[in-house]
Amino acid sequence: MGAILHAIPRFLRPASTISPPPKLSFLTPGRRRVSVYLTLPSSEKEEIRSPQLVEREYADLNLTDKFCQEVGHVRIRQHVNPLRAGLMVPVEVPDWNAVFEDATLPLMVDIGSGSGRFLLWLAKRNSESRNYLGLEIRPKLVKRAEYWVNELALRNIHFSFSNAMISFKQLVSTYPGPLVLVSILCPDPHFKKRHHKRRVVQKPLVESIVESLVPGGQIFIQSDVPEVALDMREYFDAESDKLVHIDNVYPNMLCDNEGWLLNNPMGIRTEREIHAEFEGARIYRRMYQKQR
Numbered sequence: 001m002g003a004i005l006h007a008i009p010r011f012l013r014p015a016s017t018i019s020p021p022p023k024l025s026f027l028t029p030g031r032r033r034v035s036v037y038l039t040l041p042s043s044e045k046e047e048i049r050s051p052q053l054v055e056r057e058y059a060d061l062n063l064t065d066k067f068c069q070e071v072g073h074v075r076i077r078q079h080v081n082p083l084r085a086g087l088m089v090p091v092e093v094p095d096w097n098a099v100f101e102d103a104t105l106p107l108m109v110d111i112g113s114g115s116g117r118f119l120l121w122l123a124k125r126n127s128e129s130r131n132y133l134g135l136e137i138r139p140k141l142v143k144r145a146e147y148w149v150n151e152l153a154l155r156n157i158h159f160s161f162s163n164a165m166i167s168f169k170q171l172v173s174t175y176p177g178p179l180v181l182v183s184i185l186c187p188d189p190h191f192k193k194r195h196h197k198r199r200v201v202q203k204p205l206v207e208s209i210v211e212s213l214v215p216g217g218q219i220f221i222q223s224d225v226p227e228v229a230l231d232m233r234e235y236f237d238a239e240s241d242k243l244v245h246i247d248n249v250y251p252n253m254l255c256d257n258e259g260w261l262l263n264n265p266m267g268i269r270t271e272r273e274i275h276a277e278f279e280g281a282r283i284y285r286r287m288y289q290k291q292r
Contacts, residue, residue: 091162101155116145224276229284
């Protein structure tokens with residue numbers, strides 16, 4: 001595959017348009033025209049930032065002022081080593097009937113759920129038809145996400161502080177209902193070659209996902225890092241005896257000439273996706289379906 005453009009240089013990115021401050025003109029006693037520019041609030045002087053775009057995209061969740069005081073504003077550490085001894089312990093399986101109002105509903109698992117907004121948005125819209133499980137390796141993000149779950153009074157979503165490389169199979173194998181969708185969206189890239197073994201998409205996890213999905217179940221992967229997207233793609237493409245890419249099932253799911261989905265099929269962008277596109281990066285997406 002040829003070289004892929006990763007990002008548009010900053011000087012080529014379209015700048016936000018900012019209206020000039022309002023001007024007040026008047027005549028002095030000597031019939032001289034004077035113009036005065038009125039001072040604008042600082043918020044109107046600033047260019048739009050990607051966090052503002054996130055707030056807009058998830059505005060209907062109304063989470064802006066709902067922060068757990070114990071957690072506060074969370075600074076996300078981008079690269080967590082999942083092979084660290086403390087993260088290699090399997091998580092305790094929850095009581096699914098206590099976690100979900102109806103534990104027999106079809107389940108979606110988001111591996112690396114981050115802040116949880118993406119999954120919360122989906123859960124709110126499908127409160128009676130699907131359950132959602134977010135697996136996240138950063139405990140503060142999980143704690144805040146669970147706080148939001150309670151604030152929104154949702155009974156079809158749960159977040160787990162767990163290492164998917166260790167706990168995925170154990171968790172989903174005990175779930176009473178069918179596993180219908182797994183997403184891995186913009187995972188930690190771990191750029192250095194010696195750290196590639198830390199990437200979440202490895203053969204054992206891929207095999208567990210494929211084995212656990214019901215026939216017709218789907219896998220959605222994406223990244224704004226071409227190298228990571230290709231790495232994930234190679235692992236799932238290798239399961240071609242069990243998986244087919246979604247455009248072979250639904251021809252209206254259009255791809256470019258390299259096989260990447262042109263559009264996000266989920267109806268909402270992740271926070272990382274919003275930030276990356278704001279910076280001019282391209283998002284590389286693939287979606288697979290398990291053969292019946």
